[in-house]
Amino acid sequence: MSNSELKEALDTLKATGVRITPQRHAILEYLIKSMSHPTADEIYKALEGKFPNMSVATVYNNLRVFREVGLVKELTYGDSSSRFDYVTSNHYHVICESCGKIVDFHYPALDEVEQLASHVTGFKVSHHRMEVYGTCPDCQKKDVH
Amino acid sequence: MSNSELKEALDTLKATGVRITPQRHAILEYLIKSMSHPTADEIYKALEGKFPNMSVATVYNNLRVFREVGLVKELTYGDSSSRFDYVTSNHYHVICESCGKIVDFHYPALDEVEQLASHVTGFKVSHHRMEVYGTCPDCQKKDVH
DNA sequence: TTATTACTTTATAATCTTTATAATTAGTGT
DNA sequence: ACACTAATTATAAAGATTATAAAGTAATAA
Numbered sequence: 001m002s003n004s005e006l007k008e009a010l011d012t013l014k015a016t017g018v019r020i021t022p023q024r025h026a027i028l029e030y031l032i033k034s035m036s037h038p039t040a041d042e043i044y045k046a047l048e049g050k051f052p053n054m055s056v057a058t059v060y061n062n063l064r065v066f067r068e069v070g071l072v073k074e075l076t077y078g079d080s081s082s083r084f085d086y087v088t089s090n091h092y093h094v095i096c097e098s099c100g101k102i103v104d105f106h107y108p109a110l111d112e113v114e115q116l117a118s119h120v121t122g123f124k125v126s127h128h129r130m131e132v133y134g135t136c137p138d139c140q141k142k143d144v145h
Numbered sequence: 146m147s148n149s150e151l152k153e154a155l156d157t158l159k160a161t162g163v164r165i166t167p168q169r170h171a172i173l174e175y176l177i178k179s180m181s182h183p184t185a186d187e188i189y190k191a192l193e194g195k196f197p198n199m200s201v202a203t204v205y206n207n208l209r210v211f212r213e214v215g216l217v218k219e220l221t222y223g224d225s226s227s228r229f230d231y232v233t234s235n236h237y238h239v240i241c242e243s244c245g246k247i248v249d250f251h252y253p254a255l256d257e258v259e260q261l262a263s264h265v266t267g268f269k270v271s272h273h274r275m276e277v278y279g280t281c282p283d284c285q286k287k288d289v290h
Numbered sequence: 291t292t293a294t295t296a297c298t299t300t301a302t303a304a305t306c307t308t309t310a311t312a313a314t315t316a317g318t319g320t
Numbered sequence: 321a322c323a324c325t326a327a328t329t330a331t332a333a334a335g336a337t338t339a340t341a342a343a344g345t346a347a348t349a350a
Contacts, residue, residue, distance in 0.1 A: 094262045103266045117239045117277040121248045125279035132262040134270035
């Protein structure tokens with residue numbers, strides 16, 4: 001359940017060489033267990049009790065790290081501050097146009113796109129597909145030489 | 146072409162009782178002719194020559210007015226400032242799984258997905274594709290009977 | 291054309307979110 | 321435990337957007 005999700009998240013961090021600090025642990029735990037889309041400030045305030053000395057910058061820094069690793073999505077709706085969403089299970093593919101290699105990358109499902117398509121066209125939407133195309137790091141090196 | 150678009154836009158303003166000031170005219174014209182997604186500040190700087198005394202607040206105020214009237218869409222991608230888009234024609238496809246019909250729907254390009262994929266996988270991304278699948282209104286009716 | 295009125299613009303300041311900096315602290319692999 | 325390097329803290333700064341009040345101006349009708 002959410003505990004195994006946390007464990008998975010920590011494994012992801014370890015695998016990508018991101019240090020696991022108490023603050024990171026707490027922020028991740030909060031994101032996973034809160035089941036909401038908190039702002040950075042909400043997270044900061046929620047963890048004030050546990051980490052009285054934690055800086056807001058730490059929250060922002062770590063949310064950025066999580067986002068870069070694909071664990072968290074930053075939602076930029078219209079309002080003034082970003083909201084952060086723990087990414088559960090969805091992933092898409094990046095495909096190398098040179099050698100055909102396929103690599104997973106995590107990204108939350110594009111629910112909003114489905115909703116909009118459904119609303120605008122009257123379709124009853126069942127699913128969608130998306131792929132990103134480009135050149136993998138190996139082939140980029142080859143191209144240079 | 147873009148001139149008639151501008152004319153249409155001005156008609157829309159008139160029809161909705163929004164005053165047409167020189168600044169509004171210029172901002173609209175810039176949005177339509179620039180063919181880009183400028184930030185408020187970019188618009189401000191672009192019109193500096195024509196309106197040396199124009200305030201940034203004027204740009205923001207009017208972009209809000211245009212948005213409220215539906216002439217402009219505010220795009221909140223990841224970066225720090227909003228971008229403003231004059232109703233354009235980016236689109237994807239919805240495909241009926243029952244009869245194969247394909248219908249366009251408009252949606253801003255998923256630049257953010259490309260960026261994330263590129264960052265996480267190291268690929269040099271060239272493009273992406275996305276389709277939504279479902280049942281078209283006609284086939285929904287058939288299914289019922 | 292001119293007067294009126296309400297809406298706009300300008301200039302400035304304030305607010306709020308997010309990032310940068312530098313010194314200190316603390317994970318992690320050996 | 322040690323050394324290496326990254327992360328945290330505290331603070332300041334930057335940057336985007338909004339608020340305010342005074343001055344200006346577009347639209348309308350007499």
